[in-house]
Amino acid sequence: MYPESLRELIECLRYLPGVGEKSAERYAFSILDMDEEKIHSFVSSLEEVKKKVHPCSKCNCLTENEVCEICSNKTRDNTVLCVVEDPKNVFLFERLLGTFNGMYHVLSGLISPMDGINPEDIGIDKLITRIKDNHFKEIILALKPSIEGETTALYIKKVLEGLDLTVSKIASGIPMGADMEYIDAMTLERALTDRKNIE
Numbered sequence: 001m002y003p004e005s006l007r008e009l010i011e012c013l014r015y016l017p018g019v020g021e022k023s024a025e026r027y028a029f030s031i032l033d034m035d036e037e038k039i040h041s042f043v044s045s046l047e048e049v050k051k052k053v054h055p056c057s058k059c060n061c062l063t064e065n066e067v068c069e070i071c072s073n074k075t076r077d078n079t080v081l082c083v084v085e086d087p088k089n090v091f092l093f094e095r096l097l098g099t100f101n102g103m104y105h106v107l108s109g110l111i112s113p114m115d116g117i118n119p120e121d122i123g124i125d126k127l128i129t130r131i132k133d134n135h136f137k138e139i140i141l142a143l144k145p146s147i148e149g150e151t152t153a154l155y156i157k158k159v160l161e162g163l164d165l166t167v168s169k170i171a172s173g174i175p176m177g178a179d180m181e182y183i184d185a186m187t188l189e190r191a192l193t194d195r196k197n198i199e
Contacts, residue, residue: 059103059130060106061087061104078102081134081140083104083105103136107127108121109122112151131163137166139160139165142169
């Protein structure tokens with residue numbers, strides 16, 4: 001029905017999460033209506049972000065430099081480390097909270113034996129090495145409230161036993177299974193402020 005190049009564009013747009021056939025068609029027609037300058041800018045930004053953005057060598061958050069802005073910021077509290085599931089959570093916390101001034105560490109997902117995802121698959125060894133090599137006093141586990149999140153939190157707590165630090169996790173109030181990016185700022189801030197030590 002569509003010309004081949006338009007059909008291919010629609011199919012490519014469907015790679016994006018949450019974009020179905022109708023949305024992809026609408027986006028494709030919007031792109032067709034753009035002038036050459038906007039198209040060039042759009043294509044260029046896609047190429048640039050793929051080429052330049054990579055994980056921070058310290059925390060795994062996204063950056064264009066060797067070390068991200070948060071890790072290189074000397075004014076942040078380097079005694080508190082907040083562990084999150086993916087880079088989106090760091091940007092979410094920074095944008096919504098504004099009250100957390102500690103450091104972050106980004107895992108590559110969560111432990112899920114049912115899906116064949118084990119501790120070594122999500123970079124827990126790098127997290128443990130970083131904790132042992134630095135002077136953190138508290139580790140906050142801000143992981144998704146799900147079976148995988150709980151499994152990951154308990155595993156990290158067990159591995160850190162014997163070290164002189166507090167391991168806490170964000171408080172309840174966040175619905176079980178909810179994605180962190182859909183939590184409102186007040187709920188997220190309360191969950192962080194009212195965090196509980198993991199027994």
